[in-house]
Amino acid sequence: MKPIIEVENISKLYHLGLIGATTLHDSLDRWWYKMRGKEDALKKIGAKHLMIEPNDPQAGPEPNTIWALKDISFSVKQGEIIGIIGKNGAGKSTLLKILTRITDPTSGRAIMRGRVASLLEVGTGFHPELTGRENIYLNGAILGMRKLEIDRKFDEIVDFSGVEKFIDTPVKRYSSGMYVRLAFAIAAHLEPEILLVDEVLAVGDAEFQKKCLGKMKNVASAGRTVLFVSHNMGAIQQLCPRTILIADGHIMLDDNSENVVSIYLSRGREQKSGVRDYEGVTAPGDDYVRLKAIRIMNELEHVATMFKINESISIEIEFTVLQQISNFHTYIRVFTQEGILAFGSGDWDDDNVEISRLLPGRYLTRCVISGNLLNRGSYSLTVMGQIPHARYVFVENNVLGWKILELDGAGGAISMNRPGVFRPKLKWKFTQIKDQ
Numbered sequence: 001m002k003p004i005i006e007v008e009n010i011s012k013l014y015h016l017g018l019i020g021a022t023t024l025h026d027s028l029d030r031w032w033y034k035m036r037g038k039e040d041a042l043k044k045i046g047a048k049h050l051m052i053e054p055n056d057p058q059a060g061p062e063p064n065t066i067w068a069l070k071d072i073s074f075s076v077k078q079g080e081i082i083g084i085i086g087k088n089g090a091g092k093s094t095l096l097k098i099l100t101r102i103t104d105p106t107s108g109r110a111i112m113r114g115r116v117a118s119l120l121e122v123g124t125g126f127h128p129e130l131t132g133r134e135n136i137y138l139n140g141a142i143l144g145m146r147k148l149e150i151d152r153k154f155d156e157i158v159d160f161s162g163v164e165k166f167i168d169t170p171v172k173r174y175s176s177g178m179y180v181r182l183a184f185a186i187a188a189h190l191e192p193e194i195l196l197v198d199e200v201l202a203v204g205d206a207e208f209q210k211k212c213l214g215k216m217k218n219v220a221s222a223g224r225t226v227l228f229v230s231h232n233m234g235a236i237q238q239l240c241p242r243t244i245l246i247a248d249g250h251i252m253l254d255d256n257s258e259n260v261v262s263i264y265l266s267r268g269r270e271q272k273s274g275v276r277d278y279e280g281v282t283a284p285g286d287d288y289v290r291l292k293a294i295r296i297m298n299e300l301e302h303v304a305t306m307f308k309i310n311e312s313i314s315i316e317i318e319f320t321v322l323q324q325i326s327n328f329h330t331y332i333r334v335f336t337q338e339g340i341l342a343f344g345s346g347d348w349d350d351d352n353v354e355i356s357r358l359l360p361g362r363y364l365t366r367c368v369i370s371g372n373l374l375n376r377g378s379y380s381l382t383v384m385g386q387i388p389h390a391r392y393v394f395v396e397n398n399v400l401g402w403k404i405l406e407l408d409g410a411g412g413a414i415s416m417n418r419p420g421v422f423r424p425k426l427k428w429k430f431t432q433i434k435d436q
Contacts, residue, residue, distance in 0.1 A: 082243070
């Protein structure tokens, strides 16, 4: 039996910066000048025919261009659940957009032998003016389903999504979490042969993510195929027997998930330091906020990556506000060396912090992780800037890391190994009860 997905030497070239054309007239002008420039060059060398060849991924980079993918090849059997992991900018989302025909590859081809449903970005495939009910039927029609087929699945979709109270409300009024719940319910229940899921599940709450992982298992057990892009290594190992690691647009490793995740996390720890600086327009963010730096600090306010169990750890996030923005917050997630989410925290956790409107300028937020909280081992940090329930301004996954060591000394009960992510030093009281 032929693979249900075949990816053959796919490459994708992007041009950096703004193209500058904002209307059809501008685009035609740019195309005309480009063609005239080529014709003039050909006349100088006496050529008679104008041939425009596709960019060659093996060639050196052109100015202001970047290869998001380079010669990606793999195949997927029917019923497989494949994880796809890698750092931000590695090319994971670009690959899924090519597989869903949202964008075309610069070279190579992808063969999809079946109906494809995808969940790539919040709101993708939804018409904002239509209600949730209308969007369910619209998405089903796009997948080639008849109305009777959608009718049979409708109640199940609404129940899974948990948005029944708002099913007849235009989706433009939905929160990002409601968008994702309904979009996933549609994609998973309308019986596609191939389901493509990007990191958007991070928007949902923990209970809904658990439901989604269970549903993807059920989809695969029914003989359908799932490609799952995620930074949650625990979910990848739980769901996917096989994982593909993408780095700098190339497939670095394609193996069983345990090996791939282990290599990915150890590779990340080797590259980490206690500080990450960002410069100019390439810094994560948008026209309102740009990330400037992330730092891990010890109690002496020095950058550090090694801590004793009883030492506190400070996380600093520095950013620049370019235009006035309301309700912007910073948020962190801390993961264990196995990729398990230990905890998350946002600047709204501080009751004394009031952030309603930020004027242009530079800002610094700091979070302190108390000593005697985390157990010994290695940890990685994800940092986000967001407008809650609306959008992420930047997300830096697995960006920095640190290691927690045992206490110095002879050892004993206080420094013995304990199970679990957390090892808090709790208050105890010891008393002797005397007989009356």
